[in-house]
Amino acid sequence: xxxxxxxxxxxxxxxxxxxxxxxxxxxxxxxxxxxxxxxxxxxxxxxxxxxxxxxxxxxxxxxxxxxxxxxxxxxxxxxxxxxxxxxxxxxxxxxxxxxxxxxxxxxxxxxxxxxxxxxxxxxxxxxxxxxxxxxxxxxxxxxxxxxxxxxxxxxxxxxxxxxxxxxxxxxxxxxxxxxxxxxxxxxxxxxxxxxxxxxxxxxxxxxxxxxxxxxxxxxxxxxxxxxxxxxxxxxxxxxxxxxxxxxxxxxxxxxxxxxxxxxxxxxxxxxxxxxxxxxxxxxxxxxxxxxxxxxxxxxxxxxxxxxxxxxxxxxxxxxx
Amino acid sequence: xxxxxxxxxxxxxxxxxxxxxxxxxxxxxxxxxxxxxxxxxxxxxxxxxxxxxxxxxxxxxxxxxxxxxxxxxxxxxxxxxxxxxxxxxxxxxxxxxxxxxxxxxxxxxxxxxxxxxxxxxxxxxxxxxxxxxxxxxxxxxxxxxxxxxxxxxxxxxxxxxxxxxxxxxxxxxxxxxxxxxxxxxxxxxxxxxxxxxxxxxxxxxxxxxxxxxxxxxxxxxxxxxxxxxxxxxxxxxxxxxxxxxxxxxxxxxxxxxxxxxxxxxxxxxxxxxxxxxxxxxxxxxxxxxxxxxxxxxxxxxxxxxxxxxxxxxxxxxxxxxxxxxxxxxxxxxxxxxxxxxxxxxxxxxxxxxxxxxxxxxxxxxxxxxxxxxxxxxxxxxxxxxxxxxxxxxxxxxxxxxxxxxxxxxxxxxxxxxxxxxxxxxxxxxxxxxxxxxxxxxxxxxxxxxxxxxxxxxxxxxxxxxxxxxxxxxxxxxxxxxxxxxxxxxxxxxxxxxxxxxxxxxxxxxxxxxxxxxxxxxxxxxxxxxxxxxxxxxxxxxxxxxxxxxxxxxxxxxxxxxxxxxxxxxxxxxxxxxxxxxxxxxxxxxxxxxxxxxxxxxxxxxxxxxxxxxxxxxxxxxxxxxxxxxxxxxxxxxxxxxxxxx
Numbered sequence: 001x002x003x004x005x006x007x008x009x010x011x012x013x014x015x016x017x018x019x020x021x022x023x024x025x026x027x028x029x030x031x032x033x034x035x036x037x038x039x040x041x042x043x044x045x046x047x048x049x050x051x052x053x054x055x056x057x058x059x060x061x062x063x064x065x066x067x068x069x070x071x072x073x074x075x076x077x078x079x080x081x082x083x084x085x086x087x088x089x090x091x092x093x094x095x096x097x098x099x100x101x102x103x104x105x106x107x108x109x110x111x112x113x114x115x116x117x118x119x120x121x122x123x124x125x126x127x128x129x130x131x132x133x134x135x136x137x138x139x140x141x142x143x144x145x146x147x148x149x150x151x152x153x154x155x156x157x158x159x160x161x162x163x164x165x166x167x168x169x170x171x172x173x174x175x176x177x178x179x180x181x182x183x184x185x186x187x188x189x190x191x192x193x194x195x196x197x198x199x200x201x202x203x204x205x206x207x208x209x210x211x212x213x214x215x216x217x218x219x220x221x222x223x224x225x226x227x228x229x230x231x232x233x234x235x236x237x238x239x240x241x242x243x244x245x246x247x248x249x250x251x252x253x254x255x256x257x258x259x260x261x262x263x264x265x266x267x268x269x270x271x272x273x274x275x276x277x278x279x280x281x282x283x284x285x286x287x288x289x290x291x292x293x294x295x296x297x298x299x300x301x302x303x304x305x306x307x308x309x310x311x312x313x314x315x316x317x318x319x320x
Numbered sequence: 321x322x323x324x325x326x327x328x329x330x331x332x333x334x335x336x337x338x339x340x341x342x343x344x345x346x347x348x349x350x351x352x353x354x355x356x357x358x359x360x361x362x363x364x365x366x367x368x369x370x371x372x373x374x375x376x377x378x379x380x381x382x383x384x385x386x387x388x389x390x391x392x393x394x395x396x397x398x399x400x401x402x403x404x405x406x407x408x409x410x411x412x413x414x415x416x417x418x419x420x421x422x423x424x425x426x427x428x429x430x431x432x433x434x435x436x437x438x439x440x441x442x443x444x445x446x447x448x449x450x451x452x453x454x455x456x457x458x459x460x461x462x463x464x465x466x467x468x469x470x471x472x473x474x475x476x477x478x479x480x481x482x483x484x485x486x487x488x489x490x491x492x493x494x495x496x497x498x499x500x501x502x503x504x505x506x507x508x509x510x511x512x513x514x515x516x517x518x519x520x521x522x523x524x525x526x527x528x529x530x531x532x533x534x535x536x537x538x539x540x541x542x543x544x545x546x547x548x549x550x551x552x553x554x555x556x557x558x559x560x561x562x563x564x565x566x567x568x569x570x571x572x573x574x575x576x577x578x579x580x581x582x583x584x585x586x587x588x589x590x591x592x593x594x595x596x597x598x599x600x601x602x603x604x605x606x607x608x609x610x611x612x613x614x615x616x617x618x619x620x621x622x623x624x625x626x627x628x629x630x631x632x633x634x635x636x637x638x639x640x641x642x643x644x645x646x647x648x649x650x651x652x653x654x655x656x657x658x659x660x661x662x663x664x665x666x667x668x669x670x671x672x673x674x675x676x677x678x679x680x681x682x683x684x685x686x687x688x689x690x691x692x693x694x695x696x697x698x699x700x701x702x703x704x705x706x707x708x709x710x711x712x713x714x715x716x717x718x719x720x721x722x723x724x725x726x727x728x729x730x731x732x733x734x735x736x737x738x739x740x741x742x743x744x745x746x747x748x749x750x751x752x753x754x755x756x757x758x759x760x761x762x763x764x765x766x767x768x769x770x771x772x773x774x775x776x777x778x779x780x781x782x783x784x785x786x787x788x789x790x791x792x793x794x795x796x797x798x799x800x801x802x803x804x805x806x807x808x809x810x811x812x813x814x815x816x817x818x819x820x821x822x823x824x825x826x827x828x829x830x831x832x833x834x835x836x837x838x839x840x841x842x843x844x845x846x847x848x849x850x851x852x853x854x855x856x857x858x859x860x861x862x863x864x865x866x867x868x869x870x871x872x873x874x875x876x877x878x879x880x881x882x883x884x885x886x887x888x889x890x891x892x893x894x895x896x897x898x899x900x901x902x903x904x905x906x907x908x909x910x911x912x913x914x915x916x917x918x919x920x921x922x923x924x925x926x927x928x929x930x931x932x933x934x935x936x937x938x939x940x941x942x943x944x945x946x947x948x949x950x951x952x953x954x955x956x957x958x959x960x961x962x963x964x965x
Contacts, residue, residue, distance in 0.1 A: 154471070157464045159479055164542060167471040184561045185542035186576050262561035 022053035023222055027209075028067040028076035033060050033251040035237075035268035036176060036207070037080070038244050039102070043233025045247055052225035060255065068096065068210065077215050078226055083205045083287075083295055084138050084304070090314060091305035095213040098315045100227040100285035102234065103206040105274040107175040108139055110195040111182060116169055121195055125149045130156040130163050130171035139197040139204060140172060142298045160185070176270035180263050204295045205287065206274070216316060224318040231283050231319070238272050241265065287315040326657070327650030334646050335639070342635045349631055353624045358598075361620045362585050365534075365600030365613045369583070372528060372536060373602040373611045376521055379417060380477070380607060383494055386415055387514050388475070391496040394423065394512055404430075405450065408441040411514065412448045418514045419443055419483075419491065422453055424460055425510035426470075436460065442515070469497040469511050477607040480518055480546050480555065490518040490546065490555065492607075522547045522554075525611075534597070534615035541608035543575050566592060574599060578610035587617070594618075656685045660692060672700050720783065724756045727786045730793060731761060735928065743836045743961055746773060747927035748954040749935065751898075751947075758785030758827070759896050759950035760793050764800075766833060772800045774831040775848070775894040775954050779870075788825045788872070792817065796831070806831045806844035807881030810871060814846065814879070817872035826872040830894050832956070839886040839958045844879045846871040851894040852919050855887060860919045862912075863892075888960030891930060893919060898951035902938055905945050910938060927955040 029037045040058060043049050049056040059076055061067055067079035068086060072094050081089075083101070090096050110129070112118040118127070121143070131137055131153045144151050156162040156171070160178060163171040164185055173179045175196070183189060197203065209227060216223050237244040245264045252259035275283060289311055299305045390411060394404075404423055411421040420442030430437040436454025443449070453460055460466045468476045475496040483491045495513040499506040521538065525547040529535040537548040543558035553562065559575035562568075574586050581603040591597045594616035601612045618625075659677035666674035676693055679686045728750070737746055748761045758778025766772050776792060778785045792813065799812045809831055817827065830851060832843035843863075847870035854860045863884075869877045886892065895915075902910040918937040922930045931953050938951065 155462050157462055157467060159464050161464045161468055161479060162471055165468060165472055165476070167468065184558045184564075186558070186560050186572075186579050188576075258556050260557045260561045260565070262557075262564035265565075 022050075022055060023219070024055040024057060025078060025222060025226065026057045026059055026070075026076040027226070028059040028065075028070040028079035029061050030067045030080055030082075030207070031061045032257045033248060033255055034177075034257070035245060035248050035264045036271060038237040038248055038268055038271065039230055039234030040080075041233070041248060041251060042237045042240075042244055043229045046233065046236055048229035048232040048236070049226070052229040054222060054225050054229065056226065056229075068094070071096065071210060071212060074212075078209055078211045078223075080207050081210055083208055083292070084299060086208065086210055087296065087299055087309055087314070088304050090309055091299075091307055096210045097213050097216055097313075098208050098210055098287055099216065099223050099318050100209040100230065101205050101287035101315070102208055102230070102283070102285055103271070103274050104277045104288065104291070106139065106196070106198045106202070106204045106206060107177075107270065107274050108136060108197045108204075109173055109175050109179060110140070110170050110197075111163075111173045111179060112170040112193050113187070114191050114193055118169065118193060121147055121200070122149065124151055124170060126151070127169035128152045128154050128167075130154055130160070130168040132156060132158055132172070136172055136174075138298060138302060138304060139202045141302055143197065143200055143202055145301075175274070176267040177263075180266045180270075183266075184260075184263060201294075202298070203291055204298070205291050208287065209285075220318070227285055227318050231285055234275060234283050237268065238276070241268055244268060285319065286317060287311075325654065327647070327654045330650045331643070331646040335643060338639060338642055342639065346628065346631060346635060350624065350628050353627055354621065357620060357624050361598060361615055362600070365598060365615055366583075366585065366602070368528065368536070369600045369602035369611045369613045372525065372613075373604050375524070376538075376611070377604050377606065380494070380516075380604065383415065383417060383514055383516060384475070384606065386411065386418075387494055387496050387512060391475075391498040391512050394498040394509070395500055397500050401430075405439050405441075408439050409448055409450070412441050412443065415514075417516060417520075419489075419517045420513075420515035422460075422465075422513045422515075423510065424453065424466055424513070426508060427461070429509050438510075465493040465495045465513050466511050469495045470508060473497060473508075477541075477609075479540050479542060479544065482555065483515070483517075490522065491515050492518055518546060528613075533619045534594075534613060537612045537614070539575070539578055539610045539612065541579055543579050546609065574601075577601075578603070578612060579608065581605060581608055581610070588614075591616075653685070656681070656689065660685070660689055664692065667696060667699075672696060672703065720756055723783060723786055724752065727756065727790065728752065730790060732763060737763065741836070742959060744771065744834070744959055745927040745957040746955070747931050748775075749931050749952070751935075751951040753781075753898070753947050753950050755781045755948075756783060756786045757781055757898075757950035758789040759898065759952040760789045761894075761952055761954045762793055762796065763954075763956075764797065766801055766804060769836050770804050770833050771836055772806075772831070772833045773894075773954060773956055774800075774829060775851075775896060775952060776827050776829040777848070777896040777898075777950075777952070778827045779825055784823060784825060788817075788827065792827050792829070792871075796829075800831070800833070804833050804842070805881050806833055806842055807879040810844045810846050810879035811877070814871040814877050815875050818875040818877075821872055824873070826870040828870050828896075832892065832894075834886070834956070834958070837961055839888070839890070839960065840883060841886055841892065842881050842883040844868075844881050846877075846879060849895060849897055849900065851892055852916065853884070853890065853892055854919060854922065855890045856923070857887070859923075860916055862916075886958035888958055889924075891922075891927065891955055891957040893930065893934075894954045894956075896950065896952040898947065898949035899934070899938065899953060901949060902942050902947055902951060903945060904942050910941055914941065927957045930955045930957075 027040060029040065033041065044056055044058060059070065068081050068089050070076040071079040086096055086098060118124060129140065129151050132155065137153060154162070154168060156168065160171065160181060162168050173182065182192065209230065211223060245261060245268060248264055249259050249261060292311055292315070296305070296309060390407060393407060408421050408423050412418055420440060422438050422440040424438035427435045438453040438460055439450065440453045441448055441450050464478045468478065475494065478493045478495065480490050480492045483489050493513050493515050495511050497511050498509055500509045525536045525538055526549070529549050535549045538546040539559055540546055543560050544555060545553040545557055545559070548554055559578070560572055563571035563575060570588060574588065577584065578601045583602040585598060585600050588597045588599050596617040598615045598617060598620065599612055601610055603610050656677050656679050663674045663676050676689055676696065679689045731750060735747055746763055750759055750761065758780065759776070761775045763771065763773035774796060778789045778792065795813045795816050796809065800809045803809055810829060828848040829846040830843065830848040832841050834841045845866050846868060850862045850865045852860055853863055866880055866882065868879050900910055900912050900915055915934070918934050922933055925933065934953060
């Protein structure tokens with residue numbers, strides 16, 4: 001009896017980790033584990049969250065769940081989402097607030113085969129363009145509206161087979177993911193022509209971290225700690241790409257997600273390109289007001305949102 | 321073995337030659353066996369890849385035929401729901417390879433009130449179950465199996481996928497669009513599919529991999545691994561991501577050729593684990609899939625390597641045996657030579673009794689030994705003869721030396737010869753040549769007032785000349801004491817010498833008798849060199865020769881007596897041809913001219929000083945060269961009766 005008591009006491013005193021973990025919060029990601037979210041996974045693995053007094057539980061996404069829904073429903077305190085998606089939800093009345101803008105540059109691109117003879121955007125008039133879901137159609141719609149081009153969007157399965165088999169003239173792709181899949185299917189980069197929306201004056205910042213207004217009001221220090229540690233996680237991931245890819249591949253295998261090293265290595269490198277834009281060497285998780293305004297303009301024009309969103313209501317800078 | 325010895329050279333040359341030949345044979349053997357094995361492996365690999373591809377294609381083609389037939393049946397517009405369902409059931413019932421089959425229609429195409437109509441039959445625990453596909457959660461219009469044949473307007477084999485219904489088996493779907501005619505146009509009505517498990521393909525390929533030293537793999541049309549011994553690669557990686565991960569651009573290139581439907585054999589460098597490998601690939605044309613057979617090069621080459629190792633080992637063994645044999649042989653050949661060398665060295669250092677090796681062989685070494693034996697004997701004989709000859713020669717030489725000493729001793733050697741006589745000064749010298757020569761000089765008082773002096777030169781050399789000289793000197797002395805006429809003296813001496821002179825020897829002579837009180841000199845010459853007269857008044861001048869015959873050749877030869885008068889201080893210099901014919905190292909003669917020049921420098925000198933001056937000048941000229949003739953000089957200086965005047 002005495003010894004059991006002693007053991008309990010020892011456990012109590014000897015587990016500072018449990019003590020330091022502090023507050024448990026949940027972070028919902030948009031998709032399955034992959035290096036698109038390397039910073040969060042590494043922040044947890046390397047103990048940056050714990051060091052900032054948080055015990056972060058990462059909820060990975062899938063086809064059936066939406067990270068912002070999880071935040072709104074209270075299933076998670078924090079969630080990552082594309083700027084345009086979050087603005088759409090905000091305008092629909094969701095009390096969301098952006099506490100960090102991680103990805104500054106849009107990874108969305110159009111890919112055509114060189115052999116198709118399409119050399120400029122204008123050559124796409126009358127083309128069949130592959131998409132996958134509505135989220136990624138805002139920028140292309142804006143583009144073709146601006147350029148007065150008539151195109152047909154064809155929803156295709158994520159396998160991209162329709163494009164590969166010549167059923168499409170062009171396809172939308174994320175630079176860090178689907179573009180590499182085309183390379184992984186045996187298409188050489190020199191056999192493809194690419195158009196980045198960020199180069200076509202249609203940059204829309206992508207992944208940012210969101211929470212409910214109330215969450216920020218009740219525990220601003222937790223939100224700040226989450227952002228600080230996430231930024232540390234990203235910086236660690238960029239500084240240690242091999243270790244990061246290993247860690248993410250482990251997580252993917254545990255989740256039984258199809259995983260291959262080449263793709264995850266590519267994805268991490270591209271995330272670096274779209275997170276650390278310009279000549280930046282450190283991550284500044286700030287929502288650029290210019291990008292915010294232009295995104296808002298496009299969303300208003302396409303009717304995705306109907307009212308102006310004040311920058312200061314939408315975005316709360318927590319670091320500094 | 322010595323480094324420059326014949327044995328070493330023979331052995332090393334032979335071995336170098338043998339090594340070159342051996343290496344060439346090994347190289348040839350390796351090249352030929354390698355190309356044989358490689359072409360065999362190529363044949364086997366190609367056959368295996370082709371055979372596997374055909375095998376799988378066969379099954380797929382059968383399914384294609386079935387499904388194409390079904391699609392034709394579906395073009396019948398009058399089909400009822402039951403007929404459609406039965407058709408689906410029948411497909412599964414009749415074709416055990418087909419796991420599931422859907423007949424999916426375009427929106428509202430089968431039932432005008434239903435957007436989705438897609439009866440699906442599938443197997444589960446030996447039963448054929450049925451369900452309807454489609455709905456908000458399963459919008460099959462966007463599934464590859466539906467969308468691809470719809471958009472491409474042809475039947476397709478989809479990329480392999482993991483079946484979510486069953487036990488997560490790897491599946492592929494063959495999907496065929498079917499149409500109906502409306503207003504003369506073909507209008508798409510739907511798509512009929514057959515789902516096929518790829519487990520049997522994976523098992524077939526795994527079985528092949530087990531049997532082969534390499535392995536077999538299969539790629540989908542986009543390079544995804546459908547079957548590979550490394551389960552981690554299957555469906556996770558394409559050959560292109562693999563190439564990217566391995567940083568192997570060649571693999572990517574080969575992958576592109578494989579999915580393009582080519583077949584070939586390529587050598588892949590530095591593949592993980594197995595290293596350099598051969599890849600044989602062959603396509604499944606309808607699916608645009610590809611079968612690859614990989615053989616590790618080192619395994620293919622293992623037999624070649626083993627064969628070559630064995631050949632090399634045998635070669636090295638043979639080489640060692642050859643080394644031993646050659647060493648043995650070479651030392652056997654050279655052993656008598658070495659012994660002979662030792663004996664020859666012994667002989668060379670003077671031991672003529674050195675024992676030569678006994679050889680019985682009739683080869684070159686035997687001949688050499690016998691030649692050495694002959695040489696040794698000859699040298700021994702020669703040395704014996706030489707020793708005897710040398711001893712005899714030495715005895716003769718010693719006797720000659722004694723004879724020479726005796727000869728010299730009969731010439732007056734004491735100077736000043738007449739210290740009490742102030743009227744004249746006489747000095748003479750003889751420098752004998754190496755051989756005993758025949759020069760002579762002499763001087764003596766004939767009576768109180770007459771002084772006789774002479775110089776002679778016997779022809780020839782050696783003992784006969786010495787004897788002849790001794791005889792001449794004795795005769796001269798005897799005869800000169802009887803008469804004061806030098807011509808008369810020479811006539812008599814000549815007659816005596818010529819008598820019984822069988823050897824035909826002769827002597828040149830200059831003989832003079834001086835009246836001391838007056839300085840009057842009477843002289844005669846028997847073929848002798850003309851003497852020099854040095855007077856204060858006229859300097860040096862030659863006494864004209866009388867051109868009379870040498871003495872001892874012919875009896876009754878007449879010699880004229882001449883006379884002259886010396887004034888006090890005049891000097892008469894008589895010499896033999898040893899002076900004028902003295903030679904320097906270049907064989908140049910001293911000559912009368914040089915003698916006259918030196919004599920000219922001798923004014924006022926005493927007789928001894930004159931002789932020494934000339935002697936010095938002669939020695940300077942010859943430079944110490946050994947002379948073949950005696951050098952004899954005599955100087956007679958008349959001082960007058962009253963030397964004080």
